Amino acid sequence: MTEILIYGIVGDSWDGLDANTLVPLISAGDDDLHIRINSAGGYVMEGLAIFNAITREKAKGRKVTTHIDGLAASMASILAMAGEDIVIADNALIMIHNPWDCACGDATELRQAADKLDRLRDQMVGIYAARTGLSAEELIPLLDAETWFTAVEALAFNLVTSISTAAITAAALDVSKFGFRKVPESPRIAAMALGTPRTAPAVPQQKGRIMPPEGNDTTAGNLAPDTITTEAAQALANKAVTAERTRTTGIRALVEKHKLPSALADTLIADGKSLEEARAAILDKLAEGGDAVGVGHSGPAVVTQDARDKFKIGAVNSIIARAGLAPMLQKAASITGKKIDLDPGEFRGIRNVELARMALDMAGIRCASYDRKEIVGMALTARAIGGQQTTSDFAVLMENTMHKVLQAAYAITPDTWSRFCGIGSVSDFRAHKRYLRGTFSRLDTLSEDGEFKNKTIPDAAKESITATTKGNIIALSRQAIINDDLDAFSALAVELGRAAKLSIEADVYDLLALNSNLGPLMNDGNTLFHASHLNIATAAAPSMAAFDALRVLMGSQKDVSGNEYLNITPSIWLGPLSLGGTAKSINGSEYDPDAANKLQKPNIVKGQFSDIVDTPRLSGTRWYGFADPMIAPAIEVAFLDGVTEPFLDSEEGWKIDGTEWKVRHDYGVAGVNSRSAATNAGA
Template sequence: MRRYDWWNDEYYNEELSLDEGACDLSRLASGNAAVLDSHNRWGLNGQIGVVERAWIENGEGRAVLRLSARDEIAGLVKDIVDGIIRNISVGYTVQRYLVDRKEGEVPTYRAVEWQPSEISFVTVPADAGSSTRQSPDAAQGFPCVFTRASAPTNTQEIDMPNPASTPANAARAADAAPANDNPTPVAPAAAPANAVADANERAAQINELARRHGMDDNAPAWIRGDLSVDQVRAQILDQLATRDQAAGGNLNRVDTVVDEADKMRAAAADVILARGMVVDPSTRERVRAANDNPYRGMTLLEMARFSLERLGVRTAGLNKLDLVGRAFTQSGSDFPVLLENAMHRTLQAAYAIAPDTWSRFCARGSVSDFRAHPRYRTGSLGNLDALNELGEFKNKAIPDGEKASITAGTKGNIINLSRQAIINDDLGAFIGLAAMLARAAKRTVEADVYAYLASNPVMGDGFALFSNDHGNLESAGAPTVETVDAARVKLAAQKGVGNNDFLDLRPAIWLGPLSYGGTARVINSAEYDPDTANKLHKPNKVRGLFRDVVDSPRIADSKWYLFADPADAPVIEVAFLDGQDEPFLDMEEGFSVDGARWKVRLDFGIAAIDYRGAVRNG
């Protein structure tokens, strides 16, 4: 971007480096950075969203934004979604420029240390690639170090405020932009060298004080108001005292947010997951280790050594087997904990992304222990009685309810990690086994639900879940418009507990074998009756009847089902102990195994709690 340096009276080309370590994404990646409308940071109305996360990939800055749902900016958000507003500008500050001057050419100011602070949607960006800015933060005069590159004599550094960084200077520079690459601008009156140096020093000290005490927004006014550094210190002390009093005198305190040991263990787990190519379920992307991660590039054996050395344990002279054994048994060692963290996160990630179908037609519940837990369904009152003139109101009998129960059980396995696997840095024996256990846990619930459904269990009233006594069983037949409509009628005709009134339930899910799945989708989406034998177009009377079609190879026969929404009329419930619907991991140092072993368990139960919300064909 062509800019103008009012301090040195010259034009220059500004360039932002994306070399490793040049761009500090901490503010954008913090989750607190704002998404603005055209860099409007002077009021809350200018913020239209927040930056969820940001990263650099293949030489490009990328970010995930979450936009506000406020009514007053709904049109703006719609234009962004529709691709009408698509230009991006980034507000940033520069901490260090590398200045490259060549004879007869416009100098290049290359920002080699810079920090993005906000992302704005704009009409016309400074860069056609939409990855630059007009930065309000840069307009605050943050101090910046200019380093001369390719200098004819020697390299020197000077502290100066960011040139062309105030809104007034930016506007003047834009107005004075040349029509060619080698302009001869009208130079402003030069200030005495000593005066300029003193002003730069005062601005740098004021900005440093403001940044240190979280008062960056006040720095421009202090600088423009010609306040001395001592006067600024006095104002800062007054504001800190006021802030401290408003906070009840507890401003000056130290809070431990994350323990250092926990940070190191999490960093090691990140490296193990990154090397194991584990996918983060929240982003659906591979876990990546930060560049400054102290465990980056370490093998499992090196992590064991590092864990011991952090405790002050000498590892010189230890063979590999002894070193790994000491890492497991040494009191206070991080090694077994960081392995457990990595195993647990792998287990959760693999379990979260493994597919299932039971959750689409079953209700999800929770139990507090392994005893039988009742599930009650209350009866419904009949219609109100007619009342003659001056007649008495009659008491209404409250019908009895119905009761079902559900009990949780435990399923699990143990896996071992030997010292040899750690020495060989065998992540397949570590990460791979954890992922396989997670998928096995997900399949276990899936298989148990379908086995329970196929068993057609007997309920508390003595009748099978699907039976003529419950009025939810249709004659066997392939899914057609007529058979689906007959099941719909039977579902809607169910009455509540006490038989006082119709529930009028509507089908939401079709469930059946793979061989019928395609036919069910055709029936649900066809505009005309696909079963019509003649050439006349007959409208499909069950079009769009259900919102989901679930076909599974676990249904081995030709039976198919219509389920109401489980939120409205649950039929089968899957309950997890204390609501913990993910596998649980326990670790212990192996005695019979030369290493460590992990126990994975899942506590859940399955039960039919009502028959009214489903109809079976066959």
């Protein structure tokens, strides 16, 4: 006996539930085949491939039994129909509904997408009809309504052939993430997950769903699983089908009689309205006096992954894998804390030309007679040819890949500016003010006559920062794409990402280097570091005494009104590489490293700086102290709209035979607070 478990999303390659994995397993043997199902559904085309593989084995004479151990919803219910015998656990569920998809584009594209869904629905209806004996007219309303069946109800509708006692607990499924509109309430889900027998069926969730008629006689739904008989179930099914036919034909007759749109009948049937409820709804429509009839349901839009989505993701990941860039992207993801899936799946190892051919096929462009250069050329311009805008076009795939690599290279490129500069945001390219408001210092004592004194709000000092755009255009030739020259591709992307990150680094240090390393001019006309700003220490090499003097200097700063001390403390040390080791030693030593004797004098500045930043971009003997940039930044890097990463755009090359990419980065660098930093010229 061969037993295959489909516990998860149908078509999920990560869990080995895709057609590529399951079909060979299904076809491998010639013994009895048992398929065990506990799934909320999955990909339609993957599911149909698996369904057809199972039916082929059945046609060969193999005994095929499908077992519904917990849930067979959506596409998983189709797989269940493939069995010669379909056995459902007494506490399991089946759900049937229409196929879902997402689409974007113009009206023609959307109509084509809707037509595709209708064709898929017809395929599913045909499978259900072959099993149950119900007609398409009877099944379609059930799919429209998203109908859930208990084991008893499933047997009554011939969706299964028998019910078994739940001896083995199926893994509980969290179906909340699948966008189902009418999931049964927790008692039924709990019964399914825990495998506990129920004394009576749960209340149906689908209003008006076909259920056993009420009466004093014992129905199949009230019998324990061991006492359910085929005769009772069949009798129940016959009554339910007759009642449903009466309901649907009656509603359609009422709608036609009052000359209302047939879509209203479809809605009333799909919503499970009884004849009485339908009459009331029709009267409401007639009372609207000719207003447009609003039809449809307000269920949530559900976005699922179709073949185009899978191609887009898989093709991008294939290029990344073949370029050897996956480790870099994984490192970047760990730095940024983002989750990343780099599995190319079925597109693993496929060359660029074949990816271009696939992109054209999905755009409806046949290219069997074209050579490689023509294929790549057409793929790079497929959006214009097809008159469509779709993210599966080859040019955009290349752009998406370049963008991912660019962002990863940007993330992993080390910098030092972010350790001592604040990060801000601006909304446009105008000069934006950064205000430093004064304080009241203290409240005045109430006068003897009980009069409160008026207090003037102190003037605020202001600095400004302006964002500018930096960027370049680079090109990837058609020959490089055809030759699968991924080294050129990866080198371009990585260097662009590094350049974007290092541009900020260079600009920050260029700002510090202005005016003989005293920084930019501030609003008062003086440099960032200036005697009038009280932030230049007596020249001295790094030492315990010099560090403490810097602490005193920064801690003595007052607000712009001169009323109150700011209590600013140095947090970041910045200097050239040649002084970095000394600074780390002083900052980390338990005892004064400058003491001439062995009396173990305590180091009074131990741990004064939370970070020691040394860089080859500084030279000489000058060093700096900065306050924590999260609290009181002295230098700010402001990004347009807060977007800290570079932007990438592409277009078909005109001067070159290939694709051009434009990379831009919108940011500005400025000194914003002279009180938050101090400098020492060194010795």
